[in-house]
Amino acid sequence: MVKLIIRNLSKIYKDKRGKRSSALKNVSLNLDINGIFTLIGRNGAGKTTFIRIVSTELLPTAGKVYLDGVDVVKNPKEIRERIAVIPQEAELIPWMTARENIYAYLLWRGFSFKEAKKRTNTIIFRFKLEKYADKLPRKLSGGTKRKVLVALVISSNAKIIFLDEPTTGLDPISRKELWSVLNDLKKEHLIILTTHYLEEAEELSDYIIILNKGKLVKSGTINDIRDAIGYPYAIKIFKGFKKNIRLTGKVVKKNDGTFQIFSDEITANNLAKKLINRKVKFSINPTSLEDIFYMLVGDINKGEEHEN
Amino acid sequence: MKISKFSQLSASVMANAFYAMKNFPVMLVNTILAPFGLLIIIFFVSHGTLLNVGILGGFILVMVNNGISIQGDLTHLRNDMKLQDMLVSSPVSPAIYVAGIALSELVFSVPDLIVLSVLAVIFIHISVISTLTVAAVMLLTFMFSISLGFFISTISRDVIEGWAFMGLISMLLSTLPPVYYPITYIPFPFRYLAYISPTTFSAIIAQSSIGFVKFSASFILTSWIVLIMVSIALIVFAVKRSIWREE
Numbered sequence: 001m002v003k004l005i006i007r008n009l010s011k012i013y014k015d016k017r018g019k020r021s022s023a024l025k026n027v028s029l030n031l032d033i034n035g036i037f038t039l040i041g042r043n044g045a046g047k048t049t050f051i052r053i054v055s056t057e058l059l060p061t062a063g064k065v066y067l068d069g070v071d072v073v074k075n076p077k078e079i080r081e082r083i084a085v086i087p088q089e090a091e092l093i094p095w096m097t098a099r100e101n102i103y104a105y106l107l108w109r110g111f112s113f114k115e116a117k118k119r120t121n122t123i124i125f126r127f128k129l130e131k132y133a134d135k136l137p138r139k140l141s142g143g144t145k146r147k148v149l150v151a152l153v154i155s156s157n158a159k160i161i162f163l164d165e166p167t168t169g170l171d172p173i174s175r176k177e178l179w180s181v182l183n184d185l186k187k188e189h190l191i192i193l194t195t196h197y198l199e200e201a202e203e204l205s206d207y208i209i210i211l212n213k214g215k216l217v218k219s220g221t222i223n224d225i226r227d228a229i230g231y232p233y234a235i236k237i238f239k240g241f242k243k244n245i246r247l248t249g250k251v252v253k254k255n256d257g258t259f260q261i262f263s264d265e266i267t268a269n270n271l272a273k274k275l276i277n278r279k280v281k282f283s284i285n286p287t288s289l290e291d292i293f294y295m296l297v298g299d300i301n302k303g304e305e306h307e308n
Numbered sequence: 309m310k311i312s313k314f315s316q317l318s319a320s321v322m323a324n325a326f327y328a329m330k331n332f333p334v335m336l337v338n339t340i341l342a343p344f345g346l347l348i349i350i351f352f353v354s355h356g357t358l359l360n361v362g363i364l365g366g367f368i369l370v371m372v373n374n375g376i377s378i379q380g381d382l383t384h385l386r387n388d389m390k391l392q393d394m395l396v397s398s399p400v401s402p403a404i405y406v407a408g409i410a411l412s413e414l415v416f417s418v419p420d421l422i423v424l425s426v427l428a429v430i431f432i433h434i435s436v437i438s439t440l441t442v443a444a445v446m447l448l449t450f451m452f453s454i455s456l457g458f459f460i461s462t463i464s465r466d467v468i469e470g471w472a473f474m475g476l477i478s479m480l481l482s483t484l485p486p487v488y489y490p491i492t493y494i495p496f497p498f499r500y501l502a503y504i505s506p507t508t509f510s511a512i513i514a515q516s517s518i519g520f521v522k523f524s525a526s527f528i529l530t531s532w533i534v535l536i537m538v539s540i541a542l543i544v545f546a547v548k549r550s551i552w553r554e555e
């Protein structure tokens with residue numbers, strides 16, 4: 001378990017012309033976390049800012065951050081041996097092979113030549129990268145490059161790993177592959193992850209915080225969040241429904257002609273019975289993170305700025 | 309875990325020099341050829357009489373070019389690979405990271421230094437004292453060039469912007485000033501302009517050390533003082549400008 005305490009964390013960026021933009025607003029948390037801790041939010045929500053402050057890359061404008069017992073704002077050096085980061089849009093060094101990239105990173109972290117070499121070989125074996133290890137990055141697929149980056153940070157002795165949108169831009173298959181890698185790694189490391197893919201957050205996370213426009217909107221396990229919303233079930237009624245039943249709960253009519261009804265267990269049960277009696281086609285599921293996000297802040301794809 | 313500073317320093321040198329040379333030897337061609345273009349021109353135009361001065365100029369240009377290259381490398385690694393962010397959140401200190409990259413630039417100059425040294429031995433008949441003098445001048449020239457390059461890397465937002473600066477600075481520091489030819493060839497009042505470039509002082513000291521030009525002892529001493537002051541000022545300036553953790 002790693003303790004993460006954040007008190008009234010705020011970040012205001014000032015550009016050269018003195019224009020101020022507020023990226024984090026009064027975020028507070030007090031948690032014992034392990035496994036995968038996920039920040040979700042649209043582009044511009046403040047995820048990267050959060051990661052960069054907690055990983056000692058950036059100073060906050062105000063507030064306190066304690067990670068694993070260290071005041072990271074005041075004593076960044078104390079935590080740096082314990083953390084490793086893959087920044088958003090990080091790339092392997094293009095003139096070095098995958099193996100050389102890993103090896104150099106380990107040397108930068110201060111391992112002896114011998115230890116760095118040993119760790120490089122071990123991680124290449126563990127991540128099944130033998131076939132790719134001696135190739136230059138331009139010869140590797142996007143998914144493999146990302147996997148090498150993950151291997152590189154894991155090969156250090158850091159117990160806390162920050163991954164800022166590690167699956168953005170990957171094809172669905174590579175993304176699922178990386179998920180299984182991360183699921184495997186969370187046994188030994190605390191992984192602090194950001195994503196704007198809600199199904200990814202749902203699949204991987206042990207704990208989720210939802211950021212919107214710099215504010216913490218909700219936090220908890222997916223079940224906590226579902227319960228807190230008060231609508232743990234989502235019933236989807238397919239197209240062609242005549243509205244001949246009174247719908248209770250939170251009803252959303254979607255553009256594609258389907259209805260989405262969010263409700264508690266009893267309401268869901270009653271509604272399901274009625275729908276079966278009237279032979280209406282429907283599906284019933286636990287409310288997904290996507291639904292929750294929609295209810296809380298609207299469409300995930302309506303970002304501040306669209307990058308992809 | 310005991311952190312090896314030597315490993316950390318080596319990582320910068322290996323990443324920025326050894327692996328680049330090993331995997332992309334073609335990168336070396338341009339670097340190696342750089343000092344010889346002007347040298348050949350000077351050789352023919354002067355009917356061979358400026359060959360020794362030209363060789364000294366080559367030494368200075370190699371130090372300048374490889375020194376200011378740190379700007380492109382740091383900017384590229386920081387912006388395009390996000391390496392700096394990765395390393396800030398790790399045990400390596402900025403001083404070691406940058407010192408290693410600086411050393412890597414020196415490694416890149418080794419092939420040129422070898423060729424120029426061979427030429428110097430053949431054509432200059434250089435004494436021990438003047439060898440040491442030229443070496444000291446080169447070291448100072450390298451230090452202020454590295455500092456200048458480092459400073460520019462902190463203000464250039466991307467590599468393209470950096471390249472624009474770099475071409476200009478290389479010209480202002482090594483092609484235009486009297487580095488490949490003696491300052492006495494420049495008529496007054498233009499000669500005063502040459503004193504704007506610190507490399508002019510590098511060249512004055514180097515050229516007088518082989519007896520090619522004669523200046524008063526006080527002028528040589530002044531040149532040393534200027535060179536040392538400029539180097540210290542640029543180093544201090546660069547260190548002040550350096551940002552590891554952002555604000």
Ligand SMILES: Nc1ncnc2c1ncn2[C@@H]1O[C@H](COP(=O)(O)OP(=O)(O)O)[C@@H](O)[C@H]1O
Pocket residue numbers: 013014015021022023041042043044045046047048049050304
């Ligand atoms: N260096 C910066 N200077 C000025 N504004 C910034 C800077 N970095 C981020 N921002 C702004 O802060 C907000 C949050 O950005 P960011 O933390 O990158 O969000 P996310 O990672 O969730 O997309 C955005 O509005 C963004 O434009």
Ligand SMILES: [Mg+2]
Pocket residue numbers: 044047048049088164165
């Ligand atoms: Mg981001």
